[in-house]
Amino acid sequence: MLSGMVKRVFAVFILVFVASAAWAQAPVEYRLSFPAPEHRWMQVEVKFAAVPAGVLQVRMARTSPGRYALHEFAKNVFDVAVVNGKGQPLTATRPDPHQWDVTGHDGTVVVTYKVFGDRTDGTYLGIDSMHAHINIPAALMFARGWFERPARVTFVQPRGKTWKVATQLFPTTDPLVFTAPNIHYLMDSPTDFSAYTLREFTVDDGQKRAGPPPTFRIALTHDGTEADADAFATDVERIVRETIPIFGELPQFETNTYTFLSTYLPWASGDGMEHRNSTSLTSSGALRNPQQRQGILGTVSHEFFHAWNMERLRSAGVEPFDFEQADMSDDLWLGEGFTSYFDSLILHRAGLLPLDGLLGELAGSINAVTLGPGRQFRSAVDMSRMAPFVDAAASIDRTAFPNVFISYYTYGSVIGLGLDLSLRDRSNAQTSGDQFMKALWTQFGRPGQKTPGKVSTPYTIDGLKESLAKVAGDRGFANDFFSKYVEGREVLDYARLLGRAGLVLRKRAPGKAFAGQVQLQAGGSALRVNGLVPWQSPLYKAGVAQEDQLANLGGVDLTSMAVFEEAMAKQKPGLAVPLRFIRRSGEIVNGTITLEEDPRVEVVAIEKTGGMLTDDQRRFRASWLTSQRQ
Ligand SMILES: [Zn+2]
Known part of the structure; x- marks a missing residue:
């Protein structure tokens, strides 16, 4: 009896094991076809197999990795149909605008739908006769609670096209079929399906690896020449090589490739979006235009830095990423801000941004932060928490x-x-x-990469402080830095710090009168104030607000911008000047404005100011700004 019992129990265990293994491994199968790409929609079929009894909750994402606001991707979905494994129709109820609840199935649920997309960027879906630029959360439904399941994605060639797939998804022997180890990874895998131009290079970071060094692929869709593509690939490689020394090594890219999905078309929207083993880069600019090319390279540098700082070195606030509600992080000042600092530094070190260009960017940012009124209300941590409201968020108020x-x-x-x-x-x-950055990578980034699509050791602000204490060899310095400049609202003494490198931070218009940074629009007999008047600026203190009209300054009728500028040039900082303005209600105000000195600064190399660069400054500047490549 005992042996019989044991056998039966054993048999039950086997059955349970086989069933759960099949449940765990049945991939979600997606089939993407393009019957009429010129009309900007894609046909999607999703097959959910081994569905447990009960309700299957099928959803469209409301968010997308690297974006922090709600984007409500379900709005573009139409013509939804649901059938079971035998092809018999099933009804789906709609508990909310993003979800289809399917019951009465036979263990298989097949959902078909069309999804419209006419925005080529890193967040949405862009389809036309030239390509399908697919951000997965904007396009593919998922089942709630199914994020550990693998996925299999089949692309169907549009009639008459010979498009190729560029993606970080895992390849198969079929060039139109790809897999993802889990749905987290699928959602993070933007895909370009087009007749793109391919450039490839490999970079050996000198680290011991099991296989060959990784391959970098540039899938370029643009309206330029082959020579433009070659020159672009050369510069992308320079950026890659200049970034590696900062972290000391390349990340371990899954499938051993990193893909730059680069789409530069007049109708594309400017964007750059980081992903684990790829980036989506879009711009309406062209590589042949030097100024636009500079912006394009800046985005390349920024997004590639994210392969470490954001994709693997990740704030606990956005790990795992929530596709059902807005994601909030305390640390975007590091994830996005430090990435922005280093993207320009890397371009300069790589010889792709001249010193004047770098200093201009630094001065612009210093002005924005030191003079920006927002700092009176919020710290860098608080600003990070605003991302769900400002990161491509839409509101009409x-x-x-x-x-x-x-x-x-x-x-x-x-x-x-x-x-x-x-x-x-x-x-x-x-x-x-x-x-x-290297210390953060060692502590949080490198050890956190156990499963593609997930970060197992995300950081908290205390962890960042700890790392800084180690790098500085001084806990007091780390605590002080965070409490003053990150969690507090103080700013560093940039003039002194830049001075160490022989850079002069000085007023850019000394002695010039300043009313506040506002946009004025000429028209008729007065100047209309467009946009919010800066908090506590001279105009603000004078009571001038958005949509008011400046009519007369110091006895001069303000009939044009030129007249206004001339009138301002005659004034001195500190003077109280009569100002007549008309409120949007029509009320005429005869007041006064007390002008201030233009507070904005510039950063200039000391040798360009008639000063001398000392040896110490030269060394300091060189160790900071010269190429770090071995
Ligand atoms: Zn970024």
Whole structure:
């Protein structure tokens, strides 16, 4: 009896094991076809197999990795039909705008739908006769609770096309079929299906690896020449090689490739979106236009830095990424801000951005942060928490953002500059912001890569502080830096820090009168104030607000911008000047405005100011700004 019992129990265990293994391994199968790409829609079939009894909750994402606001991708879905494994129709109920609840199935549920997409960028879906640029969350349904299941994606060639697939999805022997180890990874895998131009290169970072060094692929869809593509590939490789020394090594890219999905077409929208083993780069600019090309390379540099800082070195606030509600992180000042600081630094070190260009960017960011009124209300951590409202978020009401918000990209980049220079300053260039990034990578990034699509050791702000204490060799410095400049609202002494590198931070218009940074629009007999008047600026204190009209300054009728500028040039900072303006209600106000000195600064190399670069400054500048490539 005992042996019989044991056998039966054993048999039951086997059955359960086989059933659960099949349940765990049945991939979600997607079939993407393009019957009429010129009309900007894609046909999708999703097959969910081994569905447990009960309700299958099929959803469209509301968010997309690397984006922090809600995007409500279900709005573009239409013509939805659901059938069981025998092809018999099933009804789906709609508990919310994003979800289809399917019951009464036979263990298989097949959902078909069309999805419209006419925005080529890193967030949405862009389909036309030239390509399908697919951000997966904008296009593919998923089942709630099924994120550990693998996926299999089949692309169907549009009639008459010979498109190729560029993606970080795992390849199979069929060039139109790909897999993902789990749905997290699928959602993170933007895909370009087009007749793109391919450029490839390999980079050996000198680390011991099981296989060959990784391959970098550039899948380029543009309206330029082969020579444009070659020159672009050369510069992308320079950026890749200049980034590696900061972290000391390349990440372990799954499938041993990293793909730049680069789409530069007049109708594309400017965007760059980081992913684990790829990036989606889109612009309406062209590689042949030097100015537009500079912007394009800046985005390449920014997004590639994210392969470490964001994709693998990741804030606990956005891991795992939530596809059902807005994701909030305390640390976008690091994830986006430090990435912005280093993207320009890398371009400069790689010889792709001249010193004047770099200094212009630094001065612009310092102005935005030190003078931006938002800092009176929010720290860099607080600004990061605003991302769900500002990161390509749509709203129709006016906000006070120009007065109460500073982009965490800019704020964080200025903190990055300040930290880099402070570390160099206090250690005589023995340590640096580069060393800080490497320490973060060692502590959080490298060990966290156990499953593709997931980060197992995301950081918290305390962990960041700990790493800084180690790099600086001084816990007090780390605590002080975070409490003043990251969690607090103070700014560093940039003039002194830049001075170490022989760079002069000075007023850009000394002695010039300043009313506040506002957009004025000429028209008729007065100048209309477009946009919010900056908090506590001279115009603000004078009571001037958005949509008011400036009529007369110091006795001069303001009939044009030229007249206004001439009138301002005659004034001096500190003077109280009569100002007549008309409120949007029609009320005429005869008041006064007390002008201030233009507070904006510029950063200039000391040798361009008639000064002398000392040997110490030269060394400091060189260790900071010259190429770090071995
Ligand atoms: Zn970014």
